[in-house]
Every structure is written in structure tokens, then in C-alpha cells.
Amino acid sequence: MDEPKGRRRAPGMTPEQRREMIVAAALPLVAENGAAVTTAQVARAAGIGEGTIFRVFAGKDELLDACMAEAMRPDHAVREIASISLDQPLAARLREAAEAVRAGLERLGAVAGALQASGRPRSRGSEPRRPLASREASMAAIGAAIAELLEPERDSLRLSCEQTASLYLGLLFTRTAVRGPAEITAADLVEVFLGGALTISEGRA
Missing domain, CATH: 1.10.10 (Arc Repressor Mutant, subunit A)
Structure with a gap:
């Protein structure tokens, strides 16, 4: 046996x-x-x-x-954006992307804010940190993911998918950085981004 x-x-x-x-x-x-x-x-x-x-x-x-x-790291937001279905209308896709970016920024803010509030210096150790390079790399990765969301509308866009994604991402970061009298929701941001600041009834000069 x-x-x-x-x-x-x-x-x-x-x-x-x-x-x-x-x-x-x-x-x-x-x-x-x-x-x-x-x-x-x-x-x-x-x-x-x-x-x-x-x-x-x-x-x-x-x-x-x-x-x-x-x-x-932008990985979490990039994965969330990559999972958004291209079968949805563009506005819905961009709203979901806005929420993914917001969640990532809140996560970063919670960690950075807690460390700073607890008195930890911004830089430790012998090697200098490069937050600017990290931020630029994160923006590029997230921008590329948003550009993929725009692909089905490529022929309808005034600018390339990459340029349009860069503009949209700039709005997302501005929305987070600027605190106004009332919160700008993801739906508000997408509506203005796609339709402009003026209502149809007001027309354009």
C-alpha cells in the first residue's frame, strides 16, 4: 500500500x-x-x-x-474606466469615468491628508520624491483610458480623441480643486462639456 x-x-x-x-x-x-x-x-x-x-x-x-x-498610482481608475461599456451613450460613459477619477482622487487625498495631519514630513529618506513626474504619468494613463471611451465618436469630434480626453480630464481635476457655492455633479460637468455652457434657447452670438 x-x-x-x-x-x-x-x-x-x-x-x-x-x-x-x-x-x-x-x-x-x-x-x-x-x-x-x-x-x-x-x-x-x-x-x-x-x-x-x-x-x-x-x-x-x-x-x-x-x-x-x-x-x-492611476491603476485603479484606469481599470474602472476600461471596464465601462462602449455600448452606452457617450454621456453615460463620461459620467462613469468622472466618478472613477473622483474616487481615485479621494483615495489619494485621504492618504496624503492623513499623513500630513499626523505630522509626517513630505519627504523622508535619502532619495528625493518626484510627485510632479508621478502626477504627469497618472494623468497620461487616465487620459489614454478616457480616449478609448471616445473612440466610437472619433469621426464626430472636433478634436482627436486624445485631445478631447485631455480637455475632459482637465475639467475633472478642476472640478475637484475648485470649491464653488454649489457642488458640480458629474452629470453637470458632462452636460456642459458635451453641450456647451449656453442653453439651446439662448442661442449663440
Whole structure:
């Protein structure tokens, strides 16, 4: 009779996979507690021993930097925009894209705001950060995803899909940065973007 085989262990994570898993668990804690979050809290959220964190991160500062870098990544918004059905009317597609961008900006704002409010300096470590380059890369990735949404209407656009997407993305970021007396909804923004600021009854000069 053959010897019973032992249970086969699941393949272990690579260091990069473990880093990603830890950062994913840490992000909501950092957004809530800022730099006051402890590695013990992160370990509990990730379901690992605290020592595991220090096998892939030099310390808490490096983990916080990784969380900030993850919050700045456009991947989440790009995936959401890429999943929008092209079978919908253009206005509906652009409204969904606006909400995806808003969610990403809120996520970034929560993490950055919590870290700053908790007194963490903007720059740590020996290597300088390049937030401008990261922002430009994020804008380019999101802009490309929005341009894909515009493809079915390419022949009807005044400008190219890429130029139109760039204009729309600029409006989305302006909507977030400028606080007026009343909130500008995604529907408001799309209506003005596609139809102009004037109503049809008023006409144009």
C-alpha cells in the first residue's frame, strides 16, 4: 500500500507579492490614522506576523512611502474606466469615468491628508520624491483610458480623441480643486462639456 502523501503547501509569495499584500492591508489604516498607524495594526489587518513586514520593508517609514506611492498610482481608475461599456451613450460613459477619477482622487487625498495631519514630513529618506513626474504619468494613463471611451465618436469630434480626453480630464481635476457655492455633479460637468455652457434657447452670438 502506498504511503499517504502529505498535504502540499501552497506556493509562497514572492517578496514583491508580499509587499503588495501588506500595502493593500495598510492603505485604509493609513488613510484613517496617518503616520500614527502601527506595524502591529498592519500585521493584524494583513493576517501575518509583525516580523513579516520587516522582511520586505526596512521600517515603517518605507511602508508609509509605499502606501503613498500606491495611492498615487492611476491603476485603479484606469481599470474602472476600461471596464465601462462602449455600448452606452457617450454621456453615460463620461459620467462613469468622472466618478472613477473622483474616487481615485479621494483615495489619494485621504492618504496624503492623513499623513500630513499626523505630522509626517513630505519627504523622508535619502532619495528625493518626484510627485510632479508621478502626477504627469497618472494623468497620461487616465487620459489614454478616457480616449478609448471616445473612440466610437472619433469621426464626430472636433478634436482627436486624445485631445478631447485631455480637455475632459482637465475639467475633472478642476472640478475637484475648485470649491464653488454649489457642488458640480458629474452629470453637470458632462452636460456642459458635451453641450456647451449656453442653453439651446439662448442661442449663440
